[in-house]
Amino acid sequence: MSTVSVREAVEADAAEIARIQRVTWRTAYQGVLSEQALAELGSPGIEARWAEAIGHPGSRIHLAVEGGFTVGFCVAGPAPREDVADAAGNVPADADRTGLIGTLLVEPRWSRRGHGGRLLAAAAAGLRELGAGRGITWAAESDAATLGFYRRAGWHPDGTVRTLDTGERRLRELRLTGALDIQLVE
Template identity: 65%
Template structure:
């Protein structure tokens, strides 16, 4: 069996992160997002976006590896005010101590091997090092696999919902919140 690991991404990893995003979105989110949104994905633009994310001083991008293969990634950082605010725009008392897990994606062919859990645990540890005490993430209500993943980690919906427009469909997302003291197996 190959060795599994998680480490911080470098700018050189941006093209591979973009590839994983495209493959995963096409396999897992085609019905949710719609063909037009997926067709609009440009690999060069995505790679540039990921280079900027990796270089951003307040963001950590983690890679999951199985042997020599990059199989997934996770993005974490301080939660911006608009992400942690209540529906009325008010900020919770712990807003400055709340981290955001912006995404956890594992290429489907590498799924069910613990990579997502290792990515989330690594990101949670990084957020704790940056002073965060809890985390939030947004998950599509129509994505039972991701909802189940975060619930297994102890994260629960906090009652906040938003709707995103893909240009073809609308996607209702639930905000989940949970602790950052994660010790996930696998």
């Protein structure tokens, strides 16, 4: 069996992160996201945006590695107030201690090998280091695989929903929340 690990991304990883996002979104979100949104993943600026994200203070990008291949990534950092607020705009008392899992993607051909769990556990540990007491993320209401993954990790919808305009259609997302003391069972 290949060696598996999680490490923090460096700027040189930007192209590989962009590739994983492109492949994963085109596979998993075909029919959910607009063709325009999927086409933008091939734009020349996407790698530069990922390089900028890697250097963004306060957030971390974790990479899942199997053997010599980068197979997934997770972006985590402090949750923006608008992501923590409820539908009426009320901000909870723990808003300043809430972390956000902005993106967690594993390339489909590498799925079901524990990479998602390792990425989530590493991101949760990093958020705890930043002082976060709980985490949130957003997932497409129609994405049963992602919703199931977070449910198995103990994260559940909290009743807050948002609708994003993807250019050609609307995407309804559920906010999930959960503890950051994630324990992996291998």
